Amino acid sequence: MDEDIVTGYSVLAYSACEREAWFVLRRFKPEQDNPYIELGRYLHKNSYEGKGEKEISLPGAVIDVMWNEKKCTIVGEIKKSSKSLKGARIQLLFYLKLLRDKNVEAQGFILLPKEKKKIPIEYDEQAEMEIKEILLKLEELKQLSIPPPPKWKGICSKCGFSELCWAGDD
Template sequence: MSGLHVQYYIVCKRKLWLYAKNINLAPENDKVMEGAILHERAYRQIKERDIHIDNQIQIDAMDKYYVREVKNSSKMNEADRWQLLFYLYELKKRGVEKKGLIQYTKEKKTQEVELTHEDIARLDKMMNEIEQIIDCVQPPKFVKKRYCPNCAYHDFCFAGEESE
């Protein structure tokens, strides 16, 4: 399980399932390419950046006090926050305790994130639910959301599906 699994769980259970089944339509998506460029240009002044741990955690940057993530906008704030909390939790399990910072470049704002005991309990429950979704043979039912038009899976989901 990775941070993207947690992010997609918050955003859309169907997107989570598709991603977990390696149905990856995202590389050609404009928003995904924009995010990749932003990621490449961010945090150049920080020595520890683009950190990969156990094929599970992919951190944009880390300094003495913070795990840092950069995002274009705060439209997916809740999903961004839980993704970062997942990273903080996984690091804590490995003996590394830090706070988190999410930098939203379009709004020129930063959000500090701190892992709590309540967050850990919710993450444990969330990870169990993510595993259950991934183990399903069929994708979760299509649920139309406000951000569907910008999703890389838009055409897949809208091909012959009826919304709830």
Template sequence: MVKQKIGGLHIQYFEVCPRKLWLYSKQISFETEHEKVIEGTLLHEQSYARKEKELQLDSAVIDVLDEEYVQETKLSSKMQKADELQLLYYLYLLKSRGIEKKGKIAYTKERKVVEVLLDEMNEKRIKQVIANIYTILEAENAPKLKKLPYCKNCAYYDFCYALEEE
């Protein structure tokens, strides 16, 4: 069995909700019409009108790579832990190719910038996350539903809660 390539969204979804990761990996997608996804896509297109700043690594697309930093732009820091994990993954991919950089996340709505470093502890962490992601992707069934505070804002909400009683 050929392993599916992991991209930045896989990392994000793993941190946010393993069930969402599994559904996404099976091409069960409701996100193209979801308001937050559309808003994020517009931000990406406006922030990086010059596509030559993007870099494709396997299934990952890095927003901006300059002399010192890998840079990502996000709307808000509500999912900062997931954003940082995604950026650590990009730093890890680059390091595996002999390129060492620091990371930076710009949160546009808050005008806030967060620096992310791939130190030894974070490298071990990202390797474990990758292993955990493959375990989820190879599972026959989706992980059990886990009610989270942000479920109601998720594109998969109706799918996950279709059989749940309120």
């Protein structure tokens, strides 16, 4: 993968925390034995079997699941719960933008298997402006030689970078 490319993962991380996004942009890996990451991996692997093609790779993206429905391409982003809707929406909009850039019109859905929900996400003019703004901010973040300082948020306790962020902080 091109080391300089902004990814769907960095867009998702940015929606939660600039510091996490800085780590992701530099290809740091979160703790793989984090129980929340393990649960996400399990849900991705075991949800929506037979629905369509899973883990579609594009430069900067791995789309969870994609299928065709009535001559329309559908892109699905699988998440653990509706608590992560903000980030899931941004990540999915980024994927829809990448597809549009390749002249593929698609509809997006956030898929919540545990809640049995399918939430439509529309890529419109406002969403396009939102994604462009985030991409500009990520480009600025890439230029920083050190990460932004940590700021404690409720999600920090579940983050795969928590130990890295808070190492040595008493």
